[in-house]
Amino acid sequence: MHYKMYDEMMEQPRSLKDTMEMEKSHMKEISEKFQEFDKIYLVGCGSSLSTCFSSKDAMNIVSNRDLEVFTGYEFFYHKKLREKNAGVILTSQSGETADTLAALRRAQDEGMYTVSIINESESTMMQESDDVVLTRCGRETAILGTKTYMTQLMCLYQTLFTLEDSSEAKNVLKDLKKIPNITQDLLKNSEEDNKTLAQQYADYDIFYCMGSGPNYGLSYKLAMTMFMEGALKHACPLYSGEFRHGLIERVEKNIPVIFLDADYPGDEFTRKSIEFSRKIGAKNIIYKMQDYTDINPLLAPFVLVVPLEWFIYYLAHYNNEDPGRTRHIGKVRY
Numbered sequence: 001m002h003y004k005m006y007d008e009m010m011e012q013p014r015s016l017k018d019t020m021e022m023e024k025s026h027m028k029e030i031s032e033k034f035q036e037f038d039k040i041y042l043v044g045c046g047s048s049l050s051t052c053f054s055s056k057d058a059m060n061i062v063s064n065r066d067l068e069v070f071t072g073y074e075f076f077y078h079k080k081l082r083e084k085n086a087g088v089i090l091t092s093q094s095g096e097t098a099d100t101l102a103a104l105r106r107a108q109d110e111g112m113y114t115v116s117i118i119n120e121s122e123s124t125m126m127q128e129s130d131d132v133v134l135t136r137c138g139r140e141t142a143i144l145g146t147k148t149y150m151t152q153l154m155c156l157y158q159t160l161f162t163l164e165d166s167s168e169a170k171n172v173l174k175d176l177k178k179i180p181n182i183t184q185d186l187l188k189n190s191e192e193d194n195k196t197l198a199q200q201y202a203d204y205d206i207f208y209c210m211g212s213g214p215n216y217g218l219s220y221k222l223a224m225t226m227f228m229e230g231a232l233k234h235a236c237p238l239y240s241g242e243f244r245h246g247l248i249e250r251v252e253k254n255i256p257v258i259f260l261d262a263d264y265p266g267d268e269f270t271r272k273s274i275e276f277s278r279k280i281g282a283k284n285i286i287y288k289m290q291d292y293t294d295i296n297p298l299l300a301p302f303v304l305v306v307p308l309e310w311f312i313y314y315l316a317h318y319n320n321e322d323p324g325r326t327r328h329i330g331k332v333r334y
């Protein structure tokens, strides 16, 4: 058993290093340009939307900047976009997703400056954006997104945190440089445990995924692309604080709930939910960033995604599915 996703996961450290090496000074120029905007829109779909959520929620912890996240068509149909003094960063690994392309064209119609973070140099978004950060991942076939997810997230963090002149932001950028090596270690060290875990959960059909701050974006990716597209399981993402406004009524004995924890202020609610679910007999699966590394907690999505990739990879495998294949997704197929 060896699926293409395996090779693509292994290419994550190299993709991160190559992209940083080739795009770092370009991203600095983009940050300088974005200093002139007092509103920044982040737009993407699926996995590429999740990187926007994580970056915005991480920035919200250290900055007062006005950032807003949209999925492609919500941006496209939004009546009241603030076009004056606004810049748009669009994320798309393919550079062809119809929704994101529509958002790009709408932004340009409104006279907004557009930068796309994409992985395909021949794509339409490459040609039509005002500027492009090209992630150097090589082609990605696994539909749920591994190396393009991480690399795109790195580019967003690098560009956005460079906007801030604070020690907190500098600390994030300093630790961001450690991510390629940490990823390398995690690929080695987190496989076995998550393989075993996946075997235990192979027959479960629904997974709730929750996190606070930047981990919400990862819980979104986990549910929407990793579980639903990769492992073909039902899943639902939520902010930890939302647990007691809905899931609290559905969590019951033997229901699997995945908690992402990085010790953020909002993880107060992650912990309360863990305790509640434990008492009720739910199957708590806890991924805590500090169990893996002690870098800046705002980088938790980079760290926690690797063990989760293994979990999903083997979950699909134990259900006789290829975690990288797609059934219905209507974007450019490779």
Ligand SMILES: O=P(O)(O)OC[C@H]1O[C@](O)(CO)[C@@H](O)[C@@H]1O
Pocket: 045, 046, 047, 048, 091, 092, 093, 094, 095, 096, 097, 100, 142, 143, 144, 145, 225, 229, 329, 331
């Ligand atoms: O990043 P792209 O190429 O715009 O693709 C968006 C797509 O990403 C995915 O999350 C995973 O490929 C799909 O849900 C969605 O169609």
